[in-house]
Amino acid sequence: xxxxxxxxxxxxxxxxxxxxxxxxxxxxxxxxxxxxxxxxxxxxxxxxxxxxxxxxxxxxxxxxxxxxxxxxxxxxxxxxxxxxxxxxxxxxxxxxxxxxxxxxxxxxxxxxxxxxxxxxxxxxxxxxxxxxxxxxxxxxxxxxxxxxxxxxxxxxxxxxxxxxxxxxxxxxxxxxxxxxxxxxxxxxxxxxxxxxxxxxxxxxxxxxxxxxxxxxxxxxxxxxxxxxxxxxxxxxxxxxxxxxxxxxxxxxxxxxxxxxxxxxxxxxxxxxxxxxxxxxxxxxxxxxxxxxxxxxxxxxxxxxxxxxxxxxxxxxxxxxxxxxxxxx
Amino acid sequence: xxxxxxxxxxxxxxxxxxxxxxxxxxxxxxxxxxxxxxxxxxxxxxxxxxxxxxxxxxxxxxxxxxxxxxxxxxxxxxxxxxxxxxxxxxxxxxxxxxxxxxxxxxxxxxxxxxxxxxxxxxxxxxxxxxxxxxxxxxxxxxxxxxxxxxxxxxxxxxxxxxxxxxxxxxxxxxxxxxxxxxxxxxxxxxxxxxxxxxxxxxxxxxxxxxxxxxxxxxxxxxxxxxxxxxxxxxxxxxxxxxxxxxxxxxxxxxxxxxxxxxxxxxxxxxxxxxxxxxxxxxxxxxxxxxxxxxxxxxxxxxxxxxxxxxxxxxxxxxxxxxxx
Amino acid sequence: xxxxxxxxxxxxxxxxxxxxxxxxxxxxxxxxxxxxxxxxxxxxxxxxxxxxxxxxxxxxxxxxxxxxxxxxxxxxxxxxxxxxxxxxxxxxxxxxxxxxxxxxxxxxxxxxxxxxxxxxxxxxxxxxxxxxxxxxxxxxxxxxxxxxxxxxxxxxxxxxxxxxxxxxxxxxxxxxxxxxxxxxxxxxxxxxxxxxxxxxxxxxxxxxxxxxxxxxxxxxxxxxxxxxxxxxxxxxxxxxxxxxxxxxxxxxxxxxxxxxxxxxxxxxxxxxxxxxxxxxxx
Numbered sequence: 036x037x038x039x040x041x042x043x044x045x046x047x048x049x050x051x052x053x054x055x056x057x058x059x060x061x062x063x064x065x066x067x068x069x070x071x072x073x074x075x076x077x078x079x080x081x082x083x084x085x086x087x088x089x090x091x092x093x094x095x096x097x098x099x100x101x102x103x104x105x106x107x108x109x110x111x112x113x114x115x116x117x118x119x120x121x122x123x124x125x126x127x128x129x130x131x132x133x134x135x136x137x138x139x140x141x142x143x144x145x146x147x148x149x150x151x152x153x154x155x156x157x158x159x160x161x162x163x164x165x166x167x168x169x170x171x172x173x174x175x176x177x178x179x180x181x182x183x184x185x186x187x188x189x190x191x192x193x194x195x196x197x198x199x200x201x202x203x204x205x206x207x208x209x210x211x212x213x214x215x216x217x218x219x220x221x222x223x224x225x226x227x228x229x230x231x232x233x234x235x236x237x238x239x240x241x242x243x244x245x246x247x248x249x250x251x252x253x254x255x256x257x258x259x260x261x262x263x264x265x266x267x268x269x270x271x272x273x274x275x276x277x278x279x280x281x282x283x284x285x286x287x288x289x290x291x292x293x294x295x296x297x298x299x300x301x302x303x304x305x306x307x308x309x310x311x312x313x314x315x316x317x318x319x320x321x322x323x324x325x326x327x328x329x330x331x332x333x334x335x336x337x338x339x340x341x342x343x344x345x346x347x348x349x350x351x352x353x354x355x356x357x358x359x360x361x362x363x
Numbered sequence: 364x365x366x367x368x369x370x371x372x373x374x375x376x377x378x379x380x381x382x383x384x385x386x387x388x389x390x391x392x393x394x395x396x397x398x399x400x401x402x403x404x405x406x407x408x409x410x411x412x413x414x415x416x417x418x419x420x421x422x423x424x425x426x427x428x429x430x431x432x433x434x435x436x437x438x439x440x441x442x443x444x445x446x447x448x449x450x451x452x453x454x455x456x457x458x459x460x461x462x463x464x465x466x467x468x469x470x471x472x473x474x475x476x477x478x479x480x481x482x483x484x485x486x487x488x489x490x491x492x493x494x495x496x497x498x499x500x501x502x503x504x505x506x507x508x509x510x511x512x513x514x515x516x517x518x519x520x521x522x523x524x525x526x527x528x529x530x531x532x533x534x535x536x537x538x539x540x541x542x543x544x545x546x547x548x549x550x551x552x553x554x555x556x557x558x559x560x561x562x563x564x565x566x567x568x569x570x571x572x573x574x575x576x577x578x579x580x581x582x583x584x585x586x587x588x589x590x591x592x593x594x595x596x597x598x599x600x601x602x603x604x605x606x607x608x609x610x611x612x613x614x615x616x617x618x619x620x621x622x623x624x625x626x627x628x629x630x631x632x633x634x635x636x637x638x639x640x641x642x643x644x645x646x647x648x649x650x651x652x653x654x655x656x657x658x659x660x661x662x663x664x665x666x667x668x669x670x671x672x673x674x675x676x677x678x679x680x681x682x683x684x685x686x687x
Numbered sequence: 688x689x690x691x692x693x694x695x696x697x698x699x700x701x702x703x704x705x706x707x708x709x710x711x712x713x714x715x716x717x718x719x720x721x722x723x724x725x726x727x728x729x730x731x732x733x734x735x736x737x738x739x740x741x742x743x744x745x746x747x748x749x750x751x752x753x754x755x756x757x758x759x760x761x762x763x764x765x766x767x768x769x770x771x772x773x774x775x776x777x778x779x780x781x782x783x784x785x786x787x788x789x790x791x792x793x794x795x796x797x798x799x800x801x802x803x804x805x806x807x808x809x810x811x812x813x814x815x816x817x818x819x820x821x822x823x824x825x826x827x828x829x830x831x832x833x834x835x836x837x838x839x840x841x842x843x844x845x846x847x848x849x850x851x852x853x854x855x856x857x858x859x860x861x862x863x864x865x866x867x868x869x870x871x872x873x874x875x876x877x878x879x880x881x882x883x884x885x886x887x888x889x890x891x892x893x894x895x896x897x898x899x900x901x902x903x904x905x906x907x908x909x910x911x912x913x914x915x916x917x918x919x920x921x922x923x924x925x926x927x928x929x930x931x932x933x934x935x936x937x938x939x940x941x942x943x944x945x946x947x948x949x950x951x952x953x954x955x956x957x958x959x960x961x962x963x964x965x966x967x968x969x
Contacts, residue, residue, distance in 0.1 A: 078550040079521075193639045194414075223413035224577065224621040225636040250550065253580075253623025280625060294551045295625050296580030304562065305555035305584060311520055426869055455871030468862040472884045481880075482870050528866075535870060 039066035040244050041212055045104040048082070048089040052098065057316050059099070060086045061268045064342065067212065070238055072245040074255030074276070076291065077265035080312060083248050086265070087214045091129055092121050109211065127157040130210035134217035136197040140189040146173070146200050147185030150207040157208045169207060175240075176203045177233055195226035199233065206237070213237075216248045231258050252295050256280055264288045267312050267323040270342055274349035284345060284356040286328045322354065330355040367439060367539060367571050368402040368425065374433035375417070375424045375595075392643045394420040396595030396651075397434070404538065407565060407572040409582035409603065411618065412592035413640055418575050421592070422541045425573070426458055427451055438539075456486060459532035463544035465524035469516040475502075475527050476512030482534040501530040505560060522553035529560065539571045546581060558585055579622050583607055588675075591615045594643060594651040601676035611671070611678045611685050613656050650680070658686045709960020712895075715953025719946075723769035732760035734767040734920045743936045753938035755929065761938060764920040765946050771921045772902060772950065775835070779901035780894050782840035787847025788883070788890060794848065795855030796878045805848065812845045821904065822913065830913045839901060846897070847890050854886035895958030899951040906947055922947050 048060035060082040067073050077083045088094055089101045092113065106113040108128055113121065133139045141149060150172055151165035160168060166185070173181035176199040184192075192200055198218060205213060215234065219227040235258055237243050249255050255262055256276065263273040264287065272285040283289040292298060293306040310327040313319060319326070321336040328335065334354050345351040375395040394417040402408050412418045423429040425436050427443050436443045438458070441450050462468035469478060479498045483489055489497045499509045505526040516524050525545065532540050542561070546554040558581060565572055574586055582589050583603060590600040591614065599612040610616040617636035638655045641647055647654050653663035660681055668679045722729060732750075738758035746753040752761035794805035812820070821838045828834035858864055859882065867877040906923025908914035915921035917928070922943040929939030 078552065195639050223640075224579070224623075225413065225617055226639055227623070228621045228636075251623060252551075252625050256625045257623060291551060292625060294555045296554075296578065296584055297622065297624050297626075303584075305558050307555035307559060308552035311522070311553075423865070428865055428868055452871060455869070458869070460866065460869040462862040462866060464862060468866050470863045470867075470881050470885065473881075481872075485870065485872055485876065531866070531870070 039068045040071075040108065041067040042105070042107040043067075043090065043103075044106070045102075046086065046089060046106060047102045048085050048094065048099060049102060050096070050099050052316075055316070059268055059315055060089060062103070063265075063270055065263055065270065065273060067244050067246065070242045070244060071261065072234075072238060072247055072259045074259035074262045075246055075248045075265060076250065076252060076255055076262060078250060078312060080267075080315070081265040082268040083265050084216055087131070087216060087246060087248060091125060091131060091214065092118075093125070093131075126153055126205075126208035126210065128210055129212050129214065130205035130208060131214045131216065132198075132201050132205050132218050134220050136194075136201040136221075137189065139201060140197060140204070142189050145186050145188055146192070146203075149200075150185075150204050153204060153208040169203075172203045172207050173200070175237070176200070176206065177229075178203070195222055195229060198222060198226075198230055202230075202233065202237075206241075210243070212244045212246070214246045214248070217250070218247070219254060220249070220251070227254070234258060252280075252291060253297060264291065267318070268315060269323060269352065270350075271324065271352045272350065273342070274351075278349055282357075284349070284351050284358075285324075285353045286330045286355070286357060287324045289357055290327075322352075328355075330357070365404050366401055366437075367404040367406075368400070368573075369437040370398060370400040370421075370425060370434070371437070372397045372399055372434040373421065373424055373431055373436060375420050375429060375431045390644060393595050393646060394643060395424060395431070396646070398592065398595065398597050399434075400590055400597060400600070402539070402571055402573060404571055405565075405569045406588065407574060407586045409586035409589040410573060410575045410592060411577060411579055411582055411589060413577060415640060415643065416592045417595040417643070418592050419543050422460070422543055422573065422575055426460060426541060427454060428460075456535065457537055458539045458541065459535040459537040461525075461528050461532050461540060461542040461545040464548050465521050465528055466516060468528050469524060469531075471516055473515070474512065475507075475514055475516070475519075478516075478527065479512075479531055479534050482531055486535060488534065488536060497534075501534055504533060504564070505530045506556075520553075521549055522556060525549060525553075525557055526560065529557075529564070533564065533568075537570065539573065541573045541575070543575045544577070545574075547576065547578065554581075561585065579607075579618060591618065594640060594646060596651060596679065597677075598652065598680070599676075599678040601678075605676060609685070611676065611683075612652075612680050613658050613682075613685065614652050615678075616685055658682060706960070706964075708956045709964060712953050712956030712958070712960050715949060716957055719769050719950050719953065720773060722766055723773050726766050726770055730760075730763035730766040732763040734759060734764045735918055736760075743932065743939075745936075746938055752942045753936065755925075755936075755939045756932060761925075761942050764925060765922070765942055768920040768922045768925060768943060768946065769950075771832075771915055771919060772905065772923075772947070775832070775905040776898040776902045776950075776954070778836050779839040779843070779905060780898050782836060783843030783897075784847050784890065784894055786840055787844035787849075788851050788887070790844060791848035791851030792855050792878060792883055792886070795852035796859060796874070796882065802852075805852070809845050809848060812842060817842060818904070818907065821908065822911070825908065825913045830916060832915060835905060835908055835914050839904070843897070843901070846893065850890050850893060851883075851886055854889060855882055858882045858885055892958050892962040895954050895961060898954045902947060902951055902954070 044064050046060065046063040047058055050057045050059055063086050065073065075083045090106060092101060101114065103114055111124060116124065147166060147169045150169035154160050154165040154168050170181045170185050173185060178184050178196060178199055189197055189200065219230050222230060231254065234245065238245060247255060247259055259276050261273065261275050262279040264271050264285065266287050272279065272283065272288045279288065280292065283292055290308040294308060298306065308327050313323055313326065321338055322340050325331045325335040332355055340352045340354050342350050342352040345356065373395055374397060376391040376393050378391060398421055410418050420429060424431040431444055434444065438454055443450055443454055476498050479501055480494050483494050483497055498512055502509050502512060507523060507526050511519065546557050549557060561572065562585060564570060576582060586603050588601060589603050589606050590597050591612065593614050599606065599610065599615045606615060607619060610619055636655055641654065647664065649664045649666055650668045653659040656663065663681060668681050670677060670679045671683050736759060738754065741754050741758040742756055744750055744754040750760050750762065752765060754760055790805055794802045820842050824838040824841055825834045828837060864877060864882060867881050905914055906926065909921050909923035910927040915924050917924055925943040926940040932939050
């Protein structure tokens with residue numbers, strides 16, 4: 036296999052509070068291939084959003100910092116770049132779309148101008164070329180009548196259209212990797228399906244790689260090639276979609292799958308994971324899932340399991356994994 | 364089963380903001396536009412629909428928290444829309460509501476114990492001396508430790524706050540609980556805990572539950588019957604299993620198709636529904652759904668669809684069965 | 688969400704700075720309160736005692752702040768003046784606060800015509816310059832501290848009413864207000880028991896900075912001869928009296944002026960500190 040497009044090794048996001056350091060994202064490592072869609076799944080507070088913000092070095096608070104071995108994208112190591120270099124890369128190589136398009140689009144700027152701004156900045160196009168390109172991008176994201184819509188303001192768009200517009204803004208810079216942070220959470224189910232379909236189409240047409248952050252396994256199941264599950268700031272399992280959904284080996288992934296309302300629709304009671312995630316400023320020494328894990332052993336309490344390759348293409352951080360294929 | 368709640372042709376309108384600079388032609392938004400529902404004692408009815416379809420407004424109008432401008436809300440046979448203070452007071456004593464955002468539904472300055480005690484005190488459910496004991500009972504009922512009574516909502520997790528919200532609703536000893544998207548803001552693993560709690564409480568106390576959600580997967584697990592709402596109207600109503608296996612309204616069919624499934628073999632549905640709901644400011648004429656409907660007939664844009672009632676099922680569409 | 692966690696982290700970080708301002712402000716204000724309480728024992732001289740031999744004496748060991756044109760000890764007058772000025776700051780804030788809070792809360796909660804009427808009333812009060820309106824009221828009531836408090840309440844409630852009203856308007860829409868109604872709570876309980884405690888935060892902070900304004904207003908009114916009457920020691924009056932000697936005896940108005948400045952600074956530091964502490968808790 037060729038070298039992956041994006042190679043993340045040991046990415047950590049650390050918060051400094053007073054005299055203490057709190058590790059919010061702990062040594063995240065993964066590869067993203069050309070045209071691959073990676074689903075990053077986890078509950079709120081598991082660090083999935085922060086990991087991607089760290090990747091783009093766009094952290095939401097001044098006391099947060101990124102550490103790690105390397106984040107390689109198209110020959111650059113993002114961790115070695117200075118802020119100016121990072122700025123050049125953002126947008127052009129790495130695009131990002133967010134959960135709430137209304138708050139991430141400038142309400143006082145026409146949609147077309149917002150798209151054209153990125154095109155002119157990153158491709159050095161003229162005003163007229165950029166406008167033509169903006170119309171083309173709007174057409175690609177499925178906005179009807181792009182010639183007239185290009186001059187609209189965000190408030191003239193409906194929720195789903197705004198999400199399409201935000202995707203268009205990100206695509207205008209022609210990135211190679213698109214990070215989509217809960218892109219459909221704020222949308223209705225019928226519109227959600229439309230947006231997910233659009234993301235899949237864009238991958239097929241442009242060869243775009245994507246990291247799709249979601250708390251909903253259903254969304255990930257229908258779109259992604261591989262799935263990574265995060266818990267309390269750590270990656271606990273990462274593998275191909277079919278493998279992960281059919282035979283999850285980490286007790287937490289299995290629990291998440293069983294909790295989904297669509298799992299076992301005939302049973303009356305919902306399956307749940309008892310308890311709550313640990314606080315990140317008071318982490319146990321051993322496995323972070325230990326207190327909620329039905330499989331826990333004494334070893335789990337003492338030693339933090341490392342993310343190791345369990346089978347080709349399937350990585351796992353667990354001392355007591357569920358057995359593959361239901362064999363005992 | 365006796366009918367506990369009957370909603371007949373309920374209308375709720377809001378004045379629309381921003382209708383011209385000088386507001387010369389005041390416009391109205393019809394949030395609820397002739398909705399009808401039935402809910403029997405001890406039954407769980409799921410009310411589903413997309414955001415902005417008026418499901419929350421309908422719930423608030425039923426509980427007389429939003430003024431309605433037409434139709435009837437019969438609670439236990441009494442029309443609450445008449446606004447008789449004695450009737451409203453009875454409605455308050457026998458219904459309760461659970462909210463979407465567990466944090467904003469609780470007064471951040473009150474302790475958990477105070478929140479529950481206040482309800483007991485105002486509604487005079489138990490003598491003053493027994494209030495602390497009853498608070499402990501309520502907390503235990505929803506699976507919280509009694510020590511939490513001393514904490515404030517800010518120091519609890521979302522799931523715990525939602526349990527407090529449920530405990531507060533139960534303090535009223537209601538016959539009907541209206542749950543407005545009460546699991547939407549919670550994590551999947553916590554969602555299951557809350558739904559199980561509701562299932563358990565319903566069995567133990569014979570509560571009627573109006574469960575409002577956009578998540579059809581949850582409805583399938585929790586509800587006896589389901590009502591599907593589109594732009595202020597109920598387009599289909601019926602027993603959950605029948606509706607899910609054989610939807611009759613094209614909108615219901617599209618919703619069911621778009622449920623995000625965890626089956627990896629299932630691909631994304633081929634365009635279940637084009638477009639987006641139109642603005643309630645200018646509702647389409649005739650059937651509100653016809654601009655997005657793939658089975659629309661030429662007449663759908665002119666006349667309101669007829670209502671078909673077959674057994675326990677009811678739907679409003681020109682087609683008596685869903686066309687293939 | 689990870690973002691909310693980050694926010695909490697950031698707030699904790701800010702809290703360190705907030706605590707410092709809070710304690711500094713508290714120290715200054717409490718220091719003045721202590722001085723005012725202990726004035727009979729702390730002040731070296733009787734503030735009203737005139738000493739014909741020691742007119743306009745420069746600051747010395749016996750009279751660290753010097754003496755004024757009647758030979759009264761300025762230090763003693765500053766210390767005794769703290770009593771009057773602190774009382775003015777306190778009472779001058781409390782009445783407008785209570786009046787404004789009640790009007791604003793009821794107006795925002797009830798809405799419709801009552802809200803409209805209150806807003807127009809506020810507009811009318813705001814249409815006059817603050818000091819001019821106060822002076823007009825005091826001119827009618829006659830000079831003195833009592834009429835100062837009445838004028839302060841009649842003019843100062845406006846800002847509190849507006850602050851509280853806007854908060855109540857937002858909180859009225861919140862889920863817990865709806866919950867209170869759905870549980871059959873009376874309007875009085877909902878408004879005063881649930882909405883108001885959550886709305887007070889902004890006004891409590893504003894109270895502190897308003898105390899500064901009241902202090903300066905009191906000084907200004909006294910300076911114009913309408914507030915505290917001589918020979919009662921009061922900082923504003925002292926500055927006014929010393930003004931004619933500013934070139935020959937700078938100490939007469941400088942020390943009371945500094946007193947006003949330090950107390951005002953104490954109040955505003957306290958306001959900032961309280962704002963950050965309360966902001967974190969809510």
